[in-house]
Amino acid sequence: MKTPDWRNFVFDDGILPEPISDGNRLVLWLPRDSDGGIQYWERVGNVVRAETSAEGGLFATPATSVRARQRTRGGLGHFLRRLGQSKERRDFLLPNGIASEQCGERRTDLLLVWSEDMGGLLDEARVKSRCPEGKGFQKLGPNLYLVSGVETPRARVEPESQEQPMASPRARAEQLLASARRAGDRPKEATALTDLGMTLLSEGDTGGAIGALESALAIARELRDPARESDVIGNLGMATLAIGQPAHARNMFEQELAYARATGDRFSEKVALERLGLALGSQRDFRASLSVFEQALALACELGDRQQQANLLWYQGIQYAELGQRELAITKAEESVSLLKVLGKPQAAWYGSLLQKYRMGLFAEIAGDTSRRASPGFSPESYLGGSIVASVMTSQAAAPTNETGGPGLLRMALSATKAMASFVGSGFKTATPETTQKRLQTCAGCEHHTGMRCKICGCFTDVKARMLHENCPIGKWPR
Numbered sequence: 214m215k216t217p218d219w220r221n222f223v224f225d226d227g228i229l230p231e232p233i234s235d236g237n238r239l240v241l242w243l244p245r246d247s248d249g250g251i252q253y254w255e256r257v258g259n260v261v262r263a264e265t266s267a268e269g270g271l272f273a274t275p276a277t278s279v280r281a282r283q284r285t286r287g288g289l290g291h292f293l294r295r296l297g298q299s300k301e302r303r304d305f306l307l308p309n310g311i312a313s314e315q316c317g318e319r320r321t322d323l324l325l326v327w328s329e330d331m332g333g334l335l336d337e338a339r340v341k342s343r344c345p346e347g348k349g350f351q352k353l354g355p356n357l358y359l360v361s362g363v364e365t366p367r368a369r370v371e372p373e374s375q376e377q378p379m380a381s382p383r384a385r386a387e388q389l390l391a392s393a394r395r396a397g398d399r400p401k402e403a404t405a406l407t408d409l410g411m412t413l414l415s416e417g418d419t420g421g422a423i424g425a426l427e428s429a430l431a432i433a434r435e436l437r438d439p440a441r442e443s444d445v446i447g448n449l450g451m452a453t454l455a456i457g458q459p460a461h462a463r464n465m466f467e468q469e470l471a472y473a474r475a476t477g478d479r480f481s482e483k484v485a486l487e488r489l490g491l492a493l494g495s496q497r498d499f500r501a502s503l504s505v506f507e508q509a510l511a512l513a514c515e516l517g518d519r520q521q522q523a524n525l526l527w528y529q530g531i532q533y534a535e536l537g538q539r540e541l542a543i544t545k546a547e548e549s550v551s552l553l554k555v556l557g558k559p560q561a562a563w564y565g566s567l568l569q570k571y572r573m574g575l576f577a578e579i580a581g582d583t584s585r586r587a588s589p590g591f592s593p594e595s596y597l598g599g600s601i602v603a604s605v606m607t608s609q610a611a612a613p614t615n616e617t618g619g620p621g622l623l624r625m626a627l628s629a630t631k632a633m634a635s636f637v638g639s640g641f642k643t644a645t646p647e648t649t650q651k652r653l654q655t656c657a658g659c660e661h662h663t664g665m666r667c668k669i670c671g672c673f674t675d676v677k678a679r680m681l682h683e684n685c686p687i688g689k690w691p692r
């Protein structure tokens with residue numbers, strides 16, 4: 214049984230759905246008790262890719278939840294500074310923009326139950342007869358109940374074992390595509406084609422990437438699924454940018470941005486703004502690019518995505534360098550390096566050294582010692598190759614010249630980062646199997662996960678999760 218498209222459900226008053234761009238994932242915030250001025254919430258989500266069972270016209274699928282309390286002191290600024298730094302608990306932003314923090318263990322004894330008659334009213338007696346072992350029954354909408362206290366053997370999402378050799382992102386995308394086609398699952402086929410397109414793009418096969426993405430777009434349109442269509446269009450724009458058609462790409466990013474704003478999806482808005490800034494830079498409209506990066510930066514700051522802040526600051530440095538405004542270029546690049554240092558990113562040293570050369574008006578060739586490549590069993594380079602924004606920025610980098618003080622030196626930091634990941638001793642370390650497993654488990658249940666790619670950062674999570682210094686862009690990975 215396929216999962217339903219959760220966007221077709223209606224919820225009772227007071228329940229806050231998280232904005233999602235993929236109908237496979239449902240996340241709801243249920244108001245709970247309040248105590249001493251503190252409002253408690255329960256964040257309930259379906260288990261992505263878990264089986265849906267059918268019986269007597271009712272469907273059921275496992276869900277999990279965490280309890281959270283709404284912060285009343287410290288304010289949003291305090292919260293955002295802490296975002297992602299918690300060791301024992303997770304911080305959240307509710308869909309209404311209010312900060313909260315986890316205050317209980319994760320529950321896995323939950324089921325979401327609905328009727329096949331989407332237009333009808335589901336009553337509690339019917340749900341109880343479907344789930345007689347249930348201990349709690351809460352109506353979430355006209356056709357949706359949350360049942361608690363049930364045995365849900367499939368509720369735990371088993372991560373892929375770290376002990377197993379990691380399939381290449383392309384092989385994994387091809388597996389997912391074949392499986393979706395076997396099952397006749399057109400939405401999953403579109404997602405798998407999108408993932409495949411992005412893996413091909415990261416490998417430099419732009420023709421293959423565009424072919425896969427155009428097939429995904431045709432399916433999304435056939436399904437009349439605007440959210441999926443917008444996701445594909447944004448990624449197709451990146452492939453179009455990579456083949457040197459920035460005007461065409463810009464048009465696609467503007468469509469992606471308009472959809473994200475219309476649906477209030479701020480994560481997608483942030484991604485679309487970053488991409489639009491790249492297209493404008495490619496069109497040599499550096500001032501417009503700076504302005505759009507500034508909007509993306511404000512959003513990244515608001516959403517607590519500090520890695521993206523560092524990237525955007527560096528991109529702004531490049532635009533200022535293109536405009537010949539060296540002081541501003543240096544200021545932005547310095548801010549980026551400082552943030553990378555605070556985040557403990559190994560590339561901070563490389564960025565800093567290139568900035569120093571730029572500051573001195575020097576040209577330096579970035580050379581790698583290929584005799585010290587990392588072991589073939591693990592290739593963080595493939596993650597950086599999978600970081601699509603970095604890939605496209607790298608492909609836009611001008612060939613090395615003897616020009617002094619030009620933006621090429623700053624652009625080279627991106628290609629240097631990609632190269633350095635392959636060298637032993639560069640500072641890139643792998644995470645322990647336990648850490649990797651926890652990260653993969655979190656991604657597997659995340660609404661921003663396509664099955665292999667994080668829509669927020671564009672990375673292939675199976676690779677990214679194995680890199681010690683990496684983070685979830687919204688602080689969901691356990692520490």
Ligand code: SF4
Nearest residue numbers: 656659662667685689
């Ligand atoms: S890194 Fe994983 S958990 Fe974090 S937003 Fe991306 S998919 Fe979700």
